[in-house]
Amino acid sequence: MKKILLLLSAIALVMLVKAQVQVRPLPKNGFDQRIRNFINNLKVVDTHEHLGSPSGYMKSGRLDFMLLLQHYADDDIKSAGMSKPTFEKLLTDSLTVMEKWNAIKPYWESSSNTAYNRAVLLTTDQLFGIKNIDETTVEALSEKIKKAYQTDWYNHILKEKCNIDYVVLDGEDRSFGDPKMFRYVKKFDCINIDSRKKVEIIAKRQNLAINSIDDLVLALNEEFQAAIKKGYVAVKTAVAYNRTLFFDDVKKEKASEIFDKILTSSKDSAFSFSEVKPLQDYMMYRIIDLAKAANMPVQIHTGLQAGDGNIIENSNPTHLANLFLKYRDVKFILFHGGYPFGGELSTLAKNFRNVYIDMCWLYIISPSYSERYLHEWLETVPANKIMAFGGDFMNVEGIYGHLQFAKQIVSNVLISKVKDGYISENEAIKIAQKIFHDNAIEILRLHQP
Numbered sequence: 001m002k003k004i005l006l007l008l009s010a011i012a013l014v015m016l017v018k019a020q021v022q023v024r025p026l027p028k029n030g031f032d033q034r035i036r037n038f039i040n041n042l043k044v045v046d047t048h049e050h051l052g053s054p055s056g057y058m059k060s061g062r063l064d065f066m067l068l069l070q071h072y073a074d075d076d077i078k079s080a081g082m083s084k085p086t087f088e089k090l091l092t093d094s095l096t097v098m099e100k101w102n103a104i105k106p107y108w109e110s111s112s113n114t115a116y117n118r119a120v121l122l123t124t125d126q127l128f129g130i131k132n133i134d135e136t137t138v139e140a141l142s143e144k145i146k147k148a149y150q151t152d153w154y155n156h157i158l159k160e161k162c163n164i165d166y167v168v169l170d171g172e173d174r175s176f177g178d179p180k181m182f183r184y185v186k187k188f189d190c191i192n193i194d195s196r197k198k199v200e201i202i203a204k205r206q207n208l209a210i211n212s213i214d215d216l217v218l219a220l221n222e223e224f225q226a227a228i229k230k231g232y233v234a235v236k237t238a239v240a241y242n243r244t245l246f247f248d249d250v251k252k253e254k255a256s257e258i259f260d261k262i263l264t265s266s267k268d269s270a271f272s273f274s275e276v277k278p279l280q281d282y283m284m285y286r287i288i289d290l291a292k293a294a295n296m297p298v299q300i301h302t303g304l305q306a307g308d309g310n311i312i313e314n315s316n317p318t319h320l321a322n323l324f325l326k327y328r329d330v331k332f333i334l335f336h337g338g339y340p341f342g343g344e345l346s347t348l349a350k351n352f353r354n355v356y357i358d359m360c361w362l363y364i365i366s367p368s369y370s371e372r373y374l375h376e377w378l379e380t381v382p383a384n385k386i387m388a389f390g391g392d393f394m395n396v397e398g399i400y401g402h403l404q405f406a407k408q409i410v411s412n413v414l415i416s417k418v419k420d421g422y423i424s425e426n427e428a429i430k431i432a433q434k435i436f437h438d439n440a441i442e443i444l445r446l447h448q449p
């Protein structure tokens with residue numbers, strides 16, 4: 001029995017190794033370096049960022065080595081055991097650099113293996129010439145960061161170090177960033193309504209009386225038209241942090257009934273998710289109606305939720321299939337390579353002409369997943385539907401580190417596919433150009449002013 005099992009696993013292994021098919025003649029010597037060089041020098045479109053303003057950081061208590069650990073690294077430091085309040089204190093100026101280091105040291109040392117934290121180490125090395133984060137380096141690193149922010153640091157990183165053409169920002173702050181380079185996406189919070197208080201916030205912001213579901217839709221419409229005038233390039237939704245991505249196609253009467261109940265409730269009582277779901281679902285369809293009329297793509301957070309404690313099944317992209325079926329003309333961009341639902345994402349992007357893959361955030365979640373699934377996506381999904389890079393960072397240094405990860409991994413995949421004769425060297429170059437640059441310009445219509 002044991003022998004049979006061994007034989008079977010040997011056969012399975014051989015089948016795995018043999019999974020490559022050769023379609024093209026094998027490449028000429030030096031193709032690997034030529035592909036790497038091309039990717040290292042190409043212009044990039046960064047499809048998704050949360051950058052904070054440099055002046056905001058200069059006023060904050062985190063313009064020291066903690067700037068590099070405040071986002072993503074913080075998740076793994078807390079996952080390794082540091083409490084949230086203790087971590088928060090390290091982002092203020094109530095402690096010296098050395099006191100901050102002493103507090104974080106055991107958690108940093110426990111978690112420095114993760115890709116979030118490897119990206120930080122690559123960044124400190126390549127941007128600040130410091131190889132390790134420890135008691136001998138944190139003060140020098142902090143000084144270097146402070147000095148950097150006295151210079152034109154954002155442009156230096158984004159333009160000179162990253163060679164980025166466009167940055168698509170998920171945020172409202174337009175006080176920084178070269179307007180030729182920055183584009184913006186808009187989130188709509190009317191989807192999250194669960195209390196009268198939330199309705200009143202929207203009414204106040206839109207300067208409208210909201211007394212019925214029609215008024216609510218009107219408020220959404222006005223907000224949407226204002227967003228178009230301001231030049232937003234896409235609609236973004238991150239509701240998978242709070243609820244399932246399954247949206248029922250709800251009749252207006254049903255949504256209206258719930259909305260009226262909310263309006264007559266006391267201001268502070270929040271309704272349960274099951275009570276408000278039909279209303280939220282209804283509003284999601286109205287948002288997509290507007291996106292459709294404006295020919296605006298919809299970016300959807302799928303997969304892993306940042307921070308601690310969440311329900312991963314809520315963010316499974318397969319929940320969205322009924323929306324894709326109903327709105328065949330709306331471009332749906334699914335974020336984060338759907339981690340860990342990469343196979344599901346393959347089938348959706350293959351099956352629906354209006355579904356696109358965005359690999360933002362992905363390489364620092366898991367480089368090996370990114371590599372594995374980019375292989376699979378290039379075998380299953382047309383290359384004009386894949387966008388390879390979005391840093392997804394609050395601090396600009398993270399974008400640089402993340403981009404180095406992305407370039408290495410995309411190079412690895414394309415080189416491997418050329419080596420196996422699946423694509424030619426020339427095809428690999430064309431794919432790199434598309435997924436790092438041209439696709440995002442086309443899909444998000446970034447050339448429009």
Ligand SMILES: [Zn+2]
Nearest residue numbers: 048050170392
């Ligand atoms: Zn994001």
